[in-house]
Amino acid sequence: MSAVAHAHEEDHGHHHKETFMTKYIFSQDHKMIAKQYLITGLFMGIIGIAMSLLFRIQLAWPEQSFAIFEVLLGKWAPEGVMDPNVYLALVTIHGTIMVFFVLTAGLSGTFSNLLIPLQIGARDMASGLLNMISFWLFFLSSTIMIASLFVEAGPAAAGWTIYPPLSALPQAQPGSGLGMTLWLVSMAIFIASSLLGSLNYIVTVINLRTKGMSMSRLPLTIWAFFVTAIIGVVSFPVLLSAALLLIMDRSFGTSFFLSDIFIQGEVLHYQGGSPVLYEHLFWFLGHPEVYIVLLPALGITSEIIATNSRKPIFGYRAMVASILAIAFLSTIVWGHHMFISGMNPFLGSVFTFTTLLIAIPSAVKAFNYITTLWKGNLQLNPAMLFSIGLVSTFISGGLTGIILGDSTLDINVHDTYFVVAHFHLVMGISALYGLFAGVYHWFPKMFGKMMNKNLGYVHFWVTAVCAYGVFFPMHFIGMAGLPRRYYTNTNFPYFDDIADINIVISLFAFAAGAAQLVFLYNFIHSIFYGKPAEQNPWKSNTMEWTAPVEHMHGNWPGEIPEVHRWAYDYSKPGQEEDWVSQIVPLKEGEEELQH
């Protein structure tokens, strides 16, 4: 280990002269790449959230004319009334951008890059070059996804799951033409980026830990990023294969997913394929993807809750075990998205069984977080609030998973707003809270400045109230039987009595959107005018806070510090301070906690 670290050190010993290009654009430094991921992710997030606000206007006041539609959607909103195809396009791209570009790349990309080398005591990622390529592929795929919004017939509009035949046939909807091609190309590049990133994270965690940093001393953030990367490597290639086969069906006349189709007065030649095959391939990634999004957020939360509670995280071993259990189970539950797809009901039974098992490690995590707070000395910084908020939405959203994961109950709530409510709370809002918590907590590390805490408080409270205000009522309209992805419900007088709930939801959504402006302002303002950060503002034990505030290649001047203890010696009896950095040797007679 030390030999590796030493060799690496020499590598970074003499600095090359840096130009603007190598420092800010084609940087191979993990800290700069993390910032690039964050800023690109936030930019995509603004677009994704703005889209949701647009379709919330339509859902609350269906088929009415709005000037903002005319301005933003142009000919897709004749006389200011949104076109149904555009509604579907907005829903589709909102989902794609939020799941992949914001919560996968923006969250995992940012914090894996920033924290893996810093928290394990490495000079940089195992391969700076691959890391740089990974970011630029992500940037390219983002650009292509954005470009698809400007295609004549509109972007992809088949839902973020792009089930064929709808996504395969341009005759089926305008978005399945060039817009869908660009979607598929963008996602293929995205997957390549994600794989390069994940491989790099795995190799770095395995090989480049500093002296003394055994696996059982790793902070939970690193465990989460490490396991997330493994899930990514296992499942993303399957989505790539689905995308490639779909491209072949679309462009080269193959019949992987298509059979017996008559559309627009014409019998198509496709024979023998099955859309159900696509569903299997898609959800083989699609479900683990939920945990690719969620685990890093949980890792970040573990770290922040422990630090700000001034207490060790409760049940470190159980936390690691539950991360591993969730990761393993996540790869064998995909069929719960397909209970009523026409697959054999026996398979449904199997997937119900595996799916409900996930509740066990999830429950362990939730209880451990709560116990960590118990008898703590809680420092309620904005990052801490978002972490507590995450645990709250993780519980609220996770519990309804017991209904959706049960094949029987899924029959009547499948694809209704109940599902929308469930996954937005448990992975959307929770992961977003994880992202915000991470930004507030590590902003001093990333930019050397402090973010304004009072703006952070405003941001949290408005967001927290609105998040429940938006998604709690959705359970009700879903249980009432309202399908998702409906442009308007006015064609069903049966649903007239829930129209007012939709207005309530939209109002909360707009307020939530406004609250994000506070965050953006705080973020940008603090980069330039924030109070300079001290080296370890939160009095945290992990190694990143032992590195100087000023960023430098190789992270530490001189030798990398050695690690002597786990990351959670907060308020340890016999210590003067309520924290002990990982690099502080054990006192004479001090026992290291066996874990």
Next chain:
Amino acid sequence: MTAILTLTVLVLIGISIWQISKMFDLSQTERNTSQIANDKDNNTQGKLMFAFLVFIYLLTLYSFYAWGSVLLPEAASEHGSQYDNLMWISFALIFFVQTVTQALLHYFSYKYRGEKGKKALFYADNDVLEAIWTIIPVITLAGLILYGLYTWTSIMNVEENDEALVVELYAQQFNWKARYAGQDGVLGDANVRFLQDFDGKNQVGIDATDPNGLDDVIVQELHLPVGREVIFKMRSQDVLHSAYMPHFRAQMNCVPGMITEFAFTPITTTDEMRQNPDMIAKVKKINKIRVEKSKDLVAKGEEALEPYIFDYLLLCNKICGASHYNMQMKIIVETPEEYEKWIAQQPTFAQVIQ
């Protein structure tokens, strides 16, 4: 009017957030410039955490009070009560866990809010506790899984039998058709290749050389006799659709290239359901809303909305294109006599293609 009102509200919310931010910002630069939570912050934020717990509870109570009536409409199929039982048991469990865990989480956040000089308890592990909260979910979930699987198997086990009525649900962008098997009780073979035969009169692509198909009946409105098992065979001619019949707790995707199945026995006729007190209340409420809306419409010179009468619904519940939101079919559950009378009046496939 609502639009203007709402916009005003939104603008006000926007302005107030901006103002609050500004205020905080100004107060920030002048005194205490530390951006790390101090005792005062901990105190305020801790109390807000407790207030938030109250908010979650109130929101839950209010939602049930205001919207509780829209939850799960009365079931109209035989397996509906099985489904509903499982649903309410799961819900009771969720409700209990949600109430307790949210209380602990937010109460601890309030109770243990930080104070300078206070020291947290060094408490890293407790195997007994952890075993308890692993084993309790294991037992609870084992129960739920077994109960769920038992119900699932009994609902999804479709057995062909002579008593059952076989109906094909045929989906296309953007409408539904239903095909009854006719006198012989057997659906004729069908494939999209036959759709263009007989100048498009062959609406669901029946193979005209198959004698079983000649007496098939194709309709745009689904009629079901009460008390008799119906086995649905689902087909789609273009993209994925999903046949969703919420009142019957029934849903199955329609997949091009394959035939999917679902079966249930309707137990309440449309007429009976219309007499259900809950339904009467719901329809009354809906019609009140529609009358209000009509006033606005008439003022704008548009036509008033028709009064609503309850009917069972078949909705498309898999995104299928532009008019996905309007792909529906009326379902009428009636007495066997009414049903026989109705089906006898429908033209058979042989009559249609003549």
